[in-house]
Amino acid sequence: MAETLTTKLLKTHQAGGSLTPGEDVQLRMDQVLLEDATGTMACLQFETLGLDRVRVPFAIQYVDHNVLQIDSKNQDDHHYLQSVCAHYGLIYSPPGNGISHYLHLERFAHPGQLLVGADSHTTMAGAIGMLAIGAGGLDVALCLSGQPFNVPAPRVIGVELRGKLSPWVQAKDIVLEILRRRSVRGGVGSIFEFFGEGVATLNVTQRGTICNMIMETGATTGVFPSDEQTRAWMSAQHRASQWLPLAADSGASYDEVEVIDLSSLEPLIAKPSSPDKVVPVREVAGLAVGQVCVGSSVNSGYEDLALVGAVLHEKVVNPHLVMTVTPGSRQIEDRLIRSGTYLDLVQAGARMLEPVCGPCAGFGQAPGSGVVSVRTFNRNFPGRSGTDHDQVYLASPATAVATALRGVITDPRDLGTEPPLPPAPAPDVSVDDKHFLYPLAPAEAAQVKVFHGPNILPPPPQTPLTQQLVGRVLIVVGDDISTGDLAPEGVAIFDLYSNVKAMAFFVFRRLDPQFAARAREWGGGFIVGGQNYGQGSSREHAVLAPKFLGVLAVIAKSFARIHRRNLIAQGLVPLTFANEADYDRVRLGDQWEFVELHGVLERGEGECRARIAGSGEELRLRTSFTPWERQVLLAGGLLAYTRASEKV
Ligand code: SF4
Structure with a gap:
């Protein structure tokens, strides 16, 4: 077949x-x-x-x-x-x-x-x-x-x-x-x-x-x-x-x-603040822009940047905005230098950044308050740039450079004929692996001591799922909550990836600055979300930090794939509403009791109930897990499951 x-x-x-x-x-x-x-x-x-x-x-x-x-x-x-x-x-x-x-x-x-x-x-x-x-x-x-x-x-x-x-x-x-x-x-x-x-x-x-x-x-x-x-x-x-x-x-x-x-196809652009809010560039053309950023893993290849350089050749970036350009790798940077593109970009007034994620992950170049930023990046979830209430548009390098020249969002076709790229240097002269550090032979490797600095804290322990889950509804959030809402990007937390305790302070900080304090005061409980909860990055800190605050389970209309798996891997139960309309019945601070969840997971049943204390009401929740996921949840997480089943 x-x-x-x-x-x-x-x-x-x-x-x-x-x-x-x-x-x-x-x-x-x-x-x-x-x-x-x-x-x-x-x-x-x-x-x-x-x-x-x-x-x-x-x-x-x-x-x-x-x-x-x-x-x-x-x-x-x-x-x-x-x-x-x-x-x-x-x-x-x-x-x-x-x-x-x-x-x-x-x-x-x-x-x-x-x-x-x-x-x-x-x-x-x-x-x-x-x-x-x-x-x-x-x-x-x-x-x-x-x-x-x-x-x-x-x-x-x-x-x-x-x-x-x-x-x-x-x-x-x-x-x-x-x-x-x-x-x-x-x-x-x-x-x-x-x-x-x-x-x-x-x-x-x-x-x-x-x-x-x-x-x-x-x-x-x-x-x-x-x-x-x-x-x-x-x-x-x-x-x-x-x-x-x-x-x-x-x-x-x-x-x-x-x-x-x-x-x-014609040039398209995603409006703030979701990559799917896509319209033709001409629909938003003319909007004044204060920042243009070219780069990120999605658009930092040689041809992307060579076109930007060709458009800017012997021109200058509009004085009312700031432009940054990030090559994707040292090899690309090398080719840009050899082809003359780097010089075109520098002379045009672009700020050249080193080949790293940088502004795409919120590390530098946060736009000013109310400033419209046009970026060639892949995400524009709220606050990802490092600025609250940011106005980030996502577009191609061609649209970005046209915008950088004119100072307003510009359909690149308005620039006339697309310029030819400068003669490309052969990539093989730029290929160079000498900066990688390759694995040592086992005997030599065994002598190397792993360095655990003062900011490197051990991962939180995993303990078996308790018979009863009891706690309060700590927050009710809407659709499309991103991992950046749970464990934000940006310089404020840039050095806390190995320190969950410190990162916990930032959970939902942009949406509800009191969340961390309330979760601690109420002794933990539950997060309730809408559709596509946990979209965005794969960072498990978006699970570990809420877990540190006492979150036991997340109940949502639906989950993003990687985040759902991360919840399971860390022993937090992701549940969905059997009846989505029940989302509207949830109130902040309600006390919920899951008395039968453990047994439901053991038996592989498809639903459990949460009792809402003091009201006599119940919510029906879906427990749609594969047999492997159920075992992992019962063990308290993937590490605990792996150890118990002696897989390593
Ligand atoms: Fe790519 Fe992620 Fe780095 Fe941005 S932060 S450049 S999306 S790897």
Whole structure:
């Protein structure tokens, strides 16, 4: 039977479970990726397993999110990560080497393999025909120990690309079009697989833009075939021998098909404050802008920035705004210098930043109060920029540079003919791996002492689920709460990724500054949310910090995939309303009792009840868990379950 590329990749890595959509499948991972924001906690959890070395064929720790090092804590974290890598056998990529996803695409992503990463945009590596999935730190720590990765088997949405992009229309506009059609919830439980004649017109970095930002639909990942474009990319990266052709069989059928005619697309932009609030740029053209930021893992490739440089050649950025440009990696920075683009950008007045996440993760360049910021990034959830009530628009590099020139949001087609890019230096002269630190031989590695600085605290303990859950409703929040609402980005918490106790103070701080104090005063309890609770990043701090405050369970209309798994991995029960209208009956401060939850999980039943003290009322709640998830919850979390079942 004709198979999709997704099915082929899943089948060749299936270690157990089922490929029926929604059921758990266990996948053997070839590669594991960590970054510093989530990596410290993942490594701390890995250390508790007591192994002497990672047990996965390839593992890498990037330091790209927070490299500010404005006091000792941040550099202590990096020191910790470097020593963990040396001791346990991971590659270490130091600050300044590049953004994890871009570097991975350049140097390590491998067609036909599977990658799991403690970062939601790990999906970017799907650009070269690998299945790349983001996950929470604990899931990833267990993959480091050689265990298979558990994930709900996905549906496969085929995206047929037809035609060719017009001048000034970019890959970002393709993924914005998908978000416009399907919203931030429209990809949940699915993998987007691209096929059709339009695929060959997109190079690997354009595919990377799409696979990176496809995550904003809530998708498990996205994947492109491995073809001649992939071969050209890998040859330029001196990795031609790792290329292999991969595609869906002809006649393969998808669970659903979406058709996009590339030639009919126009420049698009996502309005504040959600990546799916997408409209044509011309609808918001003319709005005054105070900041333009080009970069982030979704749009910091050489061609992206070369176009920006070509537009700005012998021109200057509008004096009423500030423009920043971030290359995705040292290799890209090197090429920009060799091609003359770097000079064009500097002379135009752009502020050149080092190749790290920087403003995309809220580390610097927070816009001023009321300032409209146009960014080529992938997320504009409220406050992610580091500014409360921010006004962040997401667009392509072409739209961003047109806006930077004019000072108002501008459809790039209004600039006339798209300029040619400067002659590109061959990438192979810029390829240079000397900054990676490679694993030591086991005997030498064993001598390396892991550095635990004063800011590195052990992960919270996991204890078995109690027979009764009793507590108060600590907060009632609306739809699309992001992990940034739970564990915010930005400099205020930039050095607390290894310090859950300190981070707990910031939970829901932007929505309800009293939350942390109230949770402590009331002795813990429950969070109640709307649809798509926990969208956004994979950071498990969005679970660990509420757990530290005494949160026992989260009840929502629906959950984002990674966050739901993170709740389970840390022993917090994610429940959904049997009747969504019951959400309106919930009142802050109500005392709830779950007397039967433990038994319901043991018996595998589909519903439990919460009694509302003093009212005689009850709420019916869904307990839709796979058998494995139930075992993990009963054990009190994935670490406790793993230890009890002697999996490592
Ligand atoms: Fe870094 Fe932003 Fe990409 Fe996340 S989305 S990896 S913060 S550049």
